[in-house]
Amino acid sequence: MSRPVTTMTRVRTRAGGVVLCLVLITLLAASTRLALGTRIAAPGDILAVLTGGGRGALRFMILQDRLPAVISSVLAGAALAVSGGLFQRLLRNPLASPDVIGVGYGASAATVFGMLSLGLSGWWLTGFALVGAIAVGAAILAMALGGRDLGTRLILSGIAIGAALVAVVNLLLTRTDVRTAGDALHWLTGSVTDSSWPQLAALAGSLVVLLALTAWVAPGLALLELGDDTARSLGRRAGALRVGVVVLGAALTAVAVAVVGPLAFVSLMAHPLATRLLGGRGNLAVTALTGTTLVVVADLISAHLFGLSSGLPVGVLTGVIGAVFLLTLLSRERSRA
Amino acid sequence: MSCALTATDLCLGYGGADIVHDVSLELPAGRISVIVGANGCGKSTLLRGLSRLLRPSSGSVHLDGEDVHRMAPKALARRLALLPQSPLTPDALTVRELVAFGRAPYRTALRRESSEDHAAVDRALTATTMTSLADRMVSDLSGGQRQRAWIAMALAQETDVLLLDEPTTFLDLAHQMDVLTTVARLNAERGVTVVMVLHDLNLAARFAHHLVALRSGEVIACGTPDEVVTAQTVKEVLGLDTVVIPDPVTGTPMVVPAQADATGTETLGGAA
Numbered sequence: 036m037s038r039p040v041t042t043m044t045r046v047r048t049r050a051g052g053v054v055l056c057l058v059l060i061t062l063l064a065a066s067t068r069l070a071l072g073t074r075i076a077a078p079g080d081i082l083a084v085l086t087g088g089g090r091g092a093l094r095f096m097i098l099q100d101r102l103p104a105v106i107s108s109v110l111a112g113a114a115l116a117v118s119g120g121l122f123q124r125l126l127r128n129p130l131a132s133p134d135v136i137g138v139g140y141g142a143s144a145a146t147v148f149g150m151l152s153l154g155l156s157g158w159w160l161t162g163f164a165l166v167g168a169i170a171v172g173a174a175i176l177a178m179a180l181g182g183r184d185l186g187t188r189l190i191l192s193g194i195a196i197g198a199a200l201v202a203v204v205n206l207l208l209t210r211t212d213v214r215t216a217g218d219a220l221h222w223l224t225g226s227v228t229d230s231s232w233p234q235l236a237a238l239a240g241s242l243v244v245l246l247a248l249t250a251w252v253a254p255g256l257a258l259l260e261l262g263d264d265t266a267r268s269l270g271r272r273a274g275a276l277r278v279g280v281v282v283l284g285a286a287l288t289a290v291a292v293a294v295v296g297p298l299a300f301v302s303l304m305a306h307p308l309a310t311r312l313l314g315g316r317g318n319l320a321v322t323a324l325t326g327t328t329l330v331v332v333a334d335l336i337s338a339h340l341f342g343l344s345s346g347l348p349v350g351v352l353t354g355v356i357g358a359v360f361l362l363t364l365l366s367r368e369r370s371r372a
Numbered sequence: 373m374s375c376a377l378t379a380t381d382l383c384l385g386y387g388g389a390d391i392v393h394d395v396s397l398e399l400p401a402g403r404i405s406v407i408v409g410a411n412g413c414g415k416s417t418l419l420r421g422l423s424r425l426l427r428p429s430s431g432s433v434h435l436d437g438e439d440v441h442r443m444a445p446k447a448l449a450r451r452l453a454l455l456p457q458s459p460l461t462p463d464a465l466t467v468r469e470l471v472a473f474g475r476a477p478y479r480t481a482l483r484r485e486s487s488e489d490h491a492a493v494d495r496a497l498t499a500t501t502m503t504s505l506a507d508r509m510v511s512d513l514s515g516g517q518r519q520r521a522w523i524a525m526a527l528a529q530e531t532d533v534l535l536l537d538e539p540t541t542f543l544d545l546a547h548q549m550d551v552l553t554t555v556a557r558l559n560a561e562r563g564v565t566v567v568m569v570l571h572d573l574n575l576a577a578r579f580a581h582h583l584v585a586l587r588s589g590e591v592i593a594c595g596t597p598d599e600v601v602t603a604q605t606v607k608e609v610l611g612l613d614t615v616v617i618p619d620p621v622t623g624t625p626m627v628v629p630a631q632a633d634a635t636g637t638e639t640l641g642g643a644a
Contacts, residue, residue, distance in 0.1 A: 254476070264459070268456070269476040270477040
């Protein structure tokens with residue numbers, strides 16, 4: 036009886052260590068992000084502002100500029116990461132994340148359409164992103180139900196859907212005036228620095244609901260990973276469960292994309308990274324934390340490291356990291372096959 | 373003898389033409405029933421139709437008088453377990469964790485793992501002699517051990533009826549014996565009703581109390597191995613000339629192909 040206990044203890048110790056490290060890195064990066072800027076804030080000043088005190092310009096900078104960036108990084112990172120983990124686990128393929136298979140494009144094309152053609156904002160825009168993401172998710176699900184070799188077909192059809200939606204976005208951009216198109220382009224790169232407090236409140240609220248639902252479907256998802264037949268002989272309704280996971284994954288991408296734009300590759304990277312950190316034993320809670328850490332750190336680097344006065348949109352940086360990650364993943368897949 | 377599972381005029385298919393036609397079957401409780409037949413004759417389809425994996429296009433399946441396809445999924449999963457042919461094993465899963473999935477039908481969102489679940493997992497591990505391997509990763513096990521781990525998962529469901537779809541595929545003879553003796557012991561010690569699909573006629577005859585022979589989705593013969601495994605039935609089911617002799621170890625019928633060499637012209641013994 037002693038051996039099982041020691042393995043499980045080892046697994047838990049490792050998970051605990053990983054969580055602790057990720058939390059520390061996130062806190063360190065977040066407080067550095069709050070401190071740095073045109074006026075540097077001392078730890079005492081930050082604490083004062085956060086607890087409702089502080090003075091003048093510095094208070095304004097932290098509350099209207101730096102803190103919203105940190106909070107939207109935390110929330111969007113978690114949402115995109117969990118969305119990626121849901122799709123990757125459901126489709127049993129590390130490449131099948133929403134940004135690769137087109138769900139992210141669905142959300143961004145719908146948002147750009149709502150933004151440019153209908154002049155929407157706030158909740159309406161989130162709703163539009165949701166519809167776009169779920170529509171692509173449903174299309175993918177319909178194709179996925181067809182037959183065997185799922186992964187490859189999904190990724191190929193995702194690329195096709197993505198290309199079509201990029202064309203739609205480009206069409207919309209050429210049809211609007213340069214200023215509006217510029218704003219939309221900035222959003223399309225993925226940026227955490229333009230979020231307003233009401234937007235963040237909406238994101239936080241929907242995230243609480245969606246993450247609770249994720250915790251609810253997670254045990255069922257673990258059974259689906261053993262195959263549809265096994266899940267059904269264990270008393271699950273495999274079809275309904277799969278629809279639920281796709282809608283949930285699409286919704287998580289949509290709420291994040293509506294606020295920060297399609298942050299490149301966060302969905303793709305977070306879950307495989309978390310799984311690797313945990314020694315192969317994936318866990319959606321750690322995936323969420325990994326996504327948060329990724330975006331908070333990427334935002335800190337893109338805001339300050341390149342010495343630009345306005346900083347670099349964080350999506351540029353996650354795009355670069357993600358491209359390297361994707362290539363590594365692809366070559367690993369190939370060597371395994 | 374009481375019947376655990378009864379199929380009545382069962383027709384099964386995957387949208388297109390039916391693969392199993394008008395099958396009526398009575399599978400005895402507390403015994404091992406084995407379904408045999410040629411490749412693609414509908415063995416696995418029939419087994420899926422006996423559980424809720426495949427809804428019949430017509431006909432019905434009753435478990436102790438209750439219609440299987442009308443029962444709530446979890447309620448059925450507490451009474452009937454099915455181990456699919458080639459289940460997927462996720463990376464980095466220990467045997468104990470895999471077996472614990474068998475407790476899923478007993479869980480709800482509010483009721484997670486209980487001491488009864490732990491006890492059931494331990495019992496399933498003991499019954500399949502997997503206790504010493506409980507801590508190993510499933511992906512590191514040998515084929516036979518892995519199959520025993522999956523059987524342990526189905527056992528942890530603590531059902532009266534256990535359906536196994538070709539539990540010995542891809543295993544060498546030693547591992548096939550390993551898996552089948554485990555199944556036979558479970559049946560003898562716990563009275564679990566077993567229904568399984570097997571390819572190997574000789575092993576089927578050795579381990580089955582009740583044999584069902586299928587050809588093109590229809591039942592050709594059923595009964596004890598002695599009744600079913602005759603040269604004539606084998607010819608009907610597999611289209612192969614054979615000699616049936618008593619198994620030197622168990623005395624159960626043993627099938628030997630009558631064709632002696634690769635040219636197919638010479639035969640030893642008077643087959644058909």
